[in-house]
Each structure stands twice: as C-alpha cells, then as structure tokens.
Amino acid sequence: MSRRAPDDPADRFAAEALPHLDGLHRVAWRLTRHQEEAADLVQETLLRAFRTFAGFRPGTDCRAWLFTILYSIFANRYRQRQRRPPEVSLQALEQKFERELAAAEWEDPMVRLAAGRYGAGEAVDAALDALPAEYRGAIVLVDLEELTYEEAAAAMACPVGTVRSRLARGRRLLAALLRESALEPRLAEGDVPR
Amino acid sequence: MTTPELDQHPDERLQELLDGRLGADDRAVVEAHLAACARCRRLRESLLADRELFRREEVPALDAARRAAILAALPAGVRGTGERTAAAGEGVAPQWRRRLVLLATAAAVVAAIGLSLWLGLRPGDPVAQLVRLHQVAEPAVVTSDPSELDEYFSARLPFDPRVLDLAMMEVHLRGGGVAPVAGAPAAWMAYDGPAGRLLCVMYPGRLEALPDTLDVRQRHPFVFRVYQRDGTTVVAWQEGELVCVLVGRGDPEAVVALAMAKAMLPASPPAT
Numbered sequence: 001m002s003r004r005a006p007d008d009p010a011d012r013f014a015a016e017a018l019p020h021l022d023g024l025h026r027v028a029w030r031l032t033r034h035q036e037e038a039a040d041l042v043q044e045t046l047l048r049a050f051r052t053f054a055g056f057r058p059g060t061d062c063r064a065w066l067f068t069i070l071y072s073i074f075a076n077r078y079r080q081r082q083r084r085p086p087e088v089s090l091q092a093l094e095q096k097f098e099r100e101l102a103a104a105e106w107e108d109p110m111v112r113l114a115a116g117r118y119g120a121g122e123a124v125d126a127a128l129d130a131l132p133a134e135y136r137g138a139i140v141l142v143d144l145e146e147l148t149y150e151e152a153a154a155a156m157a158c159p160v161g162t163v164r165s166r167l168a169r170g171r172r173l174l175a176a177l178l179r180e181s182a183l184e185p186r187l188a189e190g191d192v193p194r
Numbered sequence: 195m196t197t198p199e200l201d202q203h204p205d206e207r208l209q210e211l212l213d214g215r216l217g218a219d220d221r222a223v224v225e226a227h228l229a230a231c232a233r234c235r236r237l238r239e240s241l242l243a244d245r246e247l248f249r250r251e252e253v254p255a256l257d258a259a260r261r262a263a264i265l266a267a268l269p270a271g272v273r274g275t276g277e278r279t280a281a282a283g284e285g286v287a288p289q290w291r292r293r294l295v296l297l298a299t300a301a302a303v304v305a306a307i308g309l310s311l312w313l314g315l316r317p318g319d320p321v322a323q324l325v326r327l328h329q330v331a332e333p334a335v336v337t338s339d340p341s342e343l344d345e346y347f348s349a350r351l352p353f354d355p356r357v358l359d360l361a362m363m364e365v366h367l368r369g370g371g372v373a374p375v376a377g378a379p380a381a382w383m384a385y386d387g388p389a390g391r392l393l394c395v396m397y398p399g400r401l402e403a404l405p406d407t408l409d410v411r412q413r414h415p416f417v418f419r420v421y422q423r424d425g426t427t428v429v430a431w432q433e434g435e436l437v438c439v440l441v442g443r444g445d446p447e448a449v450v451a452l453a454m455a456k457a458m459l460p461a462s463p464p465a466t
Contacts, residue, residue, distance in 0.1 A: 010271030018272070021264070025256040039260040043267050050272060101233045101240075124251060142213070143245050146322045149215070167213075168206045175240040178247070 013053050016062045017046065023063060023145075024070055030140045031074050033125050041077075045070040067147070067155040071137055075156075078133040090132075090173060097176035127177035135170030138163055143171075203234055212241060214319055214405040221402060242408045249423065320376035321405055325423045328393045328441040333369030333384055343370050347381050353436065355381035355396040358456050365392055365452075376403065376437075389444025392452075396439070401432040411450065416457045420450055429453040434460035 024045055028038035049056075049069050056065055100106070128136055134156070141152040142163070149167075153160045204224055210216050211224045228234050256264075335346045340357040347355050350372050357367070365387035372379055380397035401419060409420040421428040427446040430439045431453060438457070442449045 008271070010269060014272050018265075021261070022256060026253050029253055035254060035257075035260070039256065039264060042256075043264045046264065046268060050268060098233075101236045106236055124247070139248075144248055146319055148319075149213070164206050164209065168209045171209065171241050171244065172205070172237070175237075175244055178244060179240075 009053060012058075013050055016056075016058075017049055017053075017066060020063050020066055021046075024066055027067065027070060027140060027145055028074070030144055031071075031078075031136060033128055041070060041074060044073050048073065061151075064147075064151050064154060067141065067145075067151075068157070071141070071155045072157065075133055075137065093176045093180070094172060097172065097179065100179065123178060127174055130177055131170060131173055135166050135173060138166035139170050139174065142167055203231065203237075205234075205237070208234060208238060208241075212238065212245075212406045214321075214403065218400070218403070225402075238406065239408060242406060246408075246422070319405055320403075321421045321423060321428050323375050324393075324395060324428050324439055324441050325426050327373055327375065327382060327395065328391065328426060331371060331373065331382065331384070331393070334371035336369040338367045338369075340367060343367070343383060346370070347372070351379060351381055353381075353396075353398050355436065356433070356438075356458070357383055358385075358394050360385055360387070360392075360452070360456070363452065363455075364388060387442070389442060389448065392440065392442040392449075394438070394440055396433075396436045398435050399437045401430055401437055404430055404437070411454070413454045413457070415459065416454070418450065418453055418457075420446070422446060431457050433458060 021042065024042045025038055028041040028045075029035070032038050032041060045066060049066055052069075056062065131139075137156055138152060141147045141155055142149065147155065149160050149163045153163045156163065158166075204227060207216065207220065207224050208228075211221060216224065228238065335343055337343060340359060343357050347357075347370075357370075360367070365385045368384045368386055370381065370383040373382060374380065375395060375397050376399055378397045378399055380395050382393055382395045385392040385394070401417065404419055405421075407419050407421055409422075411418040411420060416431045419430045421430075426441060426443050427449040428439060428441050429450050429452075430437055432438070438453075440449055440453045440456075442452075
C-alpha cells in the first residue's frame with residue numbers, strides 16, 4: 001500500500017509541512033528564548049512557506065526547507081532589534097576565557113555541571129541573548145537540532161566554511177559567557193565583590 | 195593537515211573532531227595535538243560540557259492556545275486538514291512512524307529498503323542515527339529465536355554480528371534488521387526490557403570515529419563511550435572489527451552496566 005500525494009496544494013502543504021510544527025517551535029524557542037516570539041516566528045514561517053510552496057520540490061527535505069525560511073525571518077528580525085555587543089567586548093571576553101584556559105587552576109566543567117554549578121535557566125538565557133544571531137543560529141541548528149554542517153549552511157544561506165567558523169567562535173563565546181555567569185550569582189547574593 | 199596549522203591551536207579542527215567529521219588521518223593529528231596541549235584539552239572539556247548543558251535544557255511545548263492561533267492564521271483550506279495533522283503533537287516523530295507503518299504493510303523486502311532509505315536521508319552524526327533507529331525501526335524479522343536472526347544476518351551481511359542473549363536480565367529478543375549506520379550496513383536487534391525498548395547495534399567501524407564525549411568508562415580490556423540524547427542513553431564499545439552499541443531509555447547506568455556485562459572479545463582462532 002502506498003500513499004498517494006494529494007493534488008490540492010493546501011492538502012499537500014498540510015501533509016508535508018504541518019507535521020513539522022512542533023520541530024519548528026522548538027528551534028524558534030531556542031533562537032528567541034521567548035514563548036510569544038517563538039509562536040510568532042513559527043506562524044510567519046508557515047505563512048511564508050505556504051505562499052512559496054510552489055517552489056518546494058516534493059520528495060526533498062521539507063524540514064530543512066522550513067528551517068531555511070524560519071532562520072531567514074529570525075535573522076532579519078534579530079538584526080533589526082538586537083543591540084549587538086560591540087566587537088571589542090566580544091574580543092575582551094574571548095581573551096579573558098583564553099587566560100582561564102591557560103591558568104593553573106581549572107575546574108573540570110563536567111564536575112561543575114554534575115554539581116549544578118555550571119549555570120541554569122537565567123544564565124543560559126543571558127548567555128544566548130548576548131550571543132550574536134549568526135553564532136546562536138549555528139549552535140542551535142548544529143548542536144541542538146543535530147543538522148549537519150551542510151544542512152545548517154543551507155538553512156543559514158552561507159557556505160559550509162562559514163558554518164564551521166561560526167561554530168568555532170560561537171561555542172568559544174558561549175563557553176566564555178557561561179563561565180562569566182557562573183561567577184555572578186555570588187555577587188547577586190550580596191557577597192563581597194571580587 | 196599541515197604541521198604549521200598545528201603550531202597554533204586548531205580550534206576549527208577541534209570542532210570537527212567533536213562533531214565526528216574528521217577522517218582517520220586528520221583525527222589522529224588533532225588527537226596528538228590534544229595529548230600535548232592542555233589549553234585545547236580544557237577547551238574540549240568546556241565545549242562538551244556546554245553542549246551537554248543545552249541538550250539537557252527542557253524546551254517548553256507549544257501550548258494549545260498558541261497552536262490554535264498559528265493554525266487559525268493559515269488559509270482555511272490548509273487549516274481544515276492541518277488541525278488534524280498538527281494536533282498530533284510530536285511533529286516529526288509521528289510522521290516517521292506513520293510512514294514506517296505504511297511501508298511495513300508492504301512486502302518485507304520493500305519495508306527493509308524503505309527503512310534503509312529513510313535512515314540514509316539523515317546523514318551525519320552516527321549517535322543521532324542510532325537514537326533515531328531506536329525510535330523508529332520496525333523489525334524486518336520478528337522473532338525471539340537468536341538463531342533465526344543469525345541466519346537472517348548471515349544471508350545479508352559481510353560480517354558476523356553476535357546476537358546478545360539478555361534473557362537472564364529479563365530483557366527479551368523481539369527481532370531485528372539491517373540498516374545503514376555511519377555509512378556502513380549495521381545489524382540491529384530489538385529487545386523488550388523493564389525500561390522499554392533496548393536496541394543492540396553492530397557494524398564494522400572504529401569507536402574513535404564516533405563523536406567525542408567526556409563520559410568515557412573503562413573496564414579492561416574495553417573502553418565504553420557513553421552519550422545522552424533526549425533521554426536516550428547510547429553506549430558504544432569495540433569488539434574486534436565491530437563497533438557494538440546499546441541504545442535504551444530509563445536509567446542510564448542500567449544501560450551502561452548491561453553493556454559492560456555483555457562486552458566480549460572476539461574468539462581467537464584455535465592454535466594449530
């Protein structure tokens with residue numbers, strides 16, 4: 001028994017694209033970290049996908065095609081809205097992290113993770129919020145959604161080499177941001193500043 | 195890979211090592227650098243811990259009200275069928291399961307080909323492939339008899355996988371099949387146990403080709419690599435020319451303990 005593709009475009013769209021609704025929401029939430037924005041992003045993605053569905057080739061990867069649309073909308077919105085940290089600040093953060101990597105004292109991050117000292121909720125939110133959109137996108141698509149570099153490159157409309165370099169720098173920046181936030185709770189609790 | 199590249203720190207190559215993208219030669223070069231460079235080892239630890247932290251994060255589900263609002267914004271023709279489809283809730287996974295059910299009602303050969311093609315459409319990280327195999331695979335051979343599964347594999351594979359007997363652990367064989375994993379045909383066996391489905395997979399390859407992980411256990415003479423993905427535990431070890439893997443849900447330590455109990459060196463050829 002085989003499934004005959006429906007002829008009506010609306011039926012085809014419902015059959016091919018709508019089953020990815022929850023997957024799209026998961027990516028949208030990871031990119032925006034906000035329920036309303038994520039839902040809005042998914043809605044805009046599906047509307048745009050429906051308008052351009054004639055350009056989707058049946059039998060190809062619908063999920064990847066939808067991710068491309070979603071990321072394009074996210075990147076455009078985010079570029080307009082984000083107060084991007086100055087490059088100098090990002091470089092300073094990376095340099096600080098490099099000094100920590102080279103320091104004699106180094107606590108195994110997996111030990112910290114197991115002990116719940118590595119960061120949670122707000123720390124993760126803050127770290128991702130501070131990350132420029134292109135790095136956040138690469139990390140969400142590759143690390144969390146497990147796309148290949150090639151699939152992520154298609155979704156982000158950039159070469160594979162760009163995905164590679166965004167991952168390299170994005171992951172380093174994220175590591176630096178999470179280590180920063182792991183130190184801050186002491187200050188929030190009223191401890192004497194270092 | 196050239197030597198001057200490694201005079202600095204090969205951060206981009208380290209990313210590719212973590213993502214399982216390097217060939218054997220390049221992998222050996224990067225691992226040699228890691229052995230000599232504390233800075234890169236620490237970076238690797240940090241990156242793996244960060245990835246673990248994000249993968250453990252619970253993503254809030256799309257609530258009913260927002261789902262309804264999204265569907266209501268679509269043209270009415272889509273909405274009518276969409277509400278039935280999208281309300282299934284899990285999105286991608288049920289779609290795969292529906293397709294596999296349709297394939298499985300056809301001839302067993304067609305079902306095996308359909309499964310191979312489906313898994314082949316998702317190249318990349320072998321650990322992700324193994325987790326998906328655990329989620330979606332329907333046995334091509336439904337049997338509780340290991341010898342029947344042995345016969346099935348002998349007819350189809352150029353290597354000799356070992357069908358594990360787990361009955362003493364109250365884990366019972368249900369069947370198995372063949373599927374591509376890490377670019378190679380793999381034998382897989384499905385079991386039912388106290389924590390639900392358990393999969394054992396064997397394929398020709400090298401443990402070192404799997405993505406990096408900080409969770410590495412040793413029980414001489416074996417090294418076990420342990421991965422956690424979406425509540426599923428994947429434990430891999432090397433037996434001769436084969437990579438052997440157990441994939442299961444529930445208590446991760448139970449899956450690890452089972453792997454350690456069942457790992458076995460290939461029998462040596464008799465002395466002449």
